[in-house]
Amino acid sequence: MLSLSRSAMKQRTKPVVAPAELPVVLVVDDDVAVRESLGDLLASVGIESMLFGSTQELLASGLPDRPACLVLDLRLPGASGLELQSRLTEMGVTIPIIFITGHGDVPTSVRAMKAGAVDFLPKPFRQQELLDAVLDALRVDKERRSKDDEVVELRRLAEKLTPRERDVLRGVGRGLLNKQIAHDLGVSEITVKMHRSSAKRKLNATSAADIVGKISALGL
Structure with a gap:
């Protein structure tokens, strides 16, 4: 069972607050x-890392509110990598996970990938292989965070919509x-056109396709 007790953490960075957009790799x-x-390898290409000896240490430290990915050993003392993956899913955390293992098998890798892992690397792996996987995972998380921010902004704009404009949308x-x-x-067709035009303006939509995409994002 995963513990939330706090434990020591080693961070491969200077002790300063990092910009929100600066990516970080969590290694467990x-x-x-x-x-x-792994920390040295990532540092050699300018990627910040935070190193943990167990899943408990990671959970106790809290996940950073920044673009990130998780390089996670499959077999760990206490809770396993797969258990952590399941726990994060339950928590609604969608951080990309790269599994590394010296004991991998096909069923386990399939299970991990089906649960959302972005890669599964058996040890020993080439350094470039890991770096490629990390860069891809960080790109995926950065894009996800950008989309999440767009949805938050879209919902803020949608608060300006009238009930009738929502009906039209x-x-x-x-x-x-x-x-x-x-x-x-x-109502009349001209009334619908007026509400549709007003809603499009309030949502900053640039085209018919754009307004349809925003309607979908809002769940309308």
Whole structure:
């Protein structure tokens, strides 16, 4: 069972607050030599890392609110890498995970990938192989965070919509023509056009395709 007790953490950075956009790699491996080596490898290409000896240490430290990925050993003392993956999923944490293991097998790798892992590297692996996987995972997380920020901003803009504008957008989202939306709402087609135009402006939509995409993002 995963513990939340706090433990020591080693960080491969200067003791300063990092910018929110600066990526970081979280390395979890009970082998000191392995995690030190991984930390040095990442530092050699300018990537910050935070090193942990167990899943408990990672959970106790808290996950950084920055673009990140997790390099996670499959077999660990206490909770395993797969158990941590499951726990993070339950917590709603969507950090990309790269599994590393000296005891991997096909069923385990399939299970990890189906649960959302972005890569599965059996030891020993080439340094460039790991770096490629890390860079790809950080790119994925950066894009996810950007999309999340866009949705937050879109929801803020959507607060300006009137109930009738939301009704019209629901019709647009269903693929209905203006005259069909007008019929369903019991209003004139020109009224629908006015509400649609106003909603488009409030959501900063640039095209018909853009407004449809934003309607979908808002769940309308």
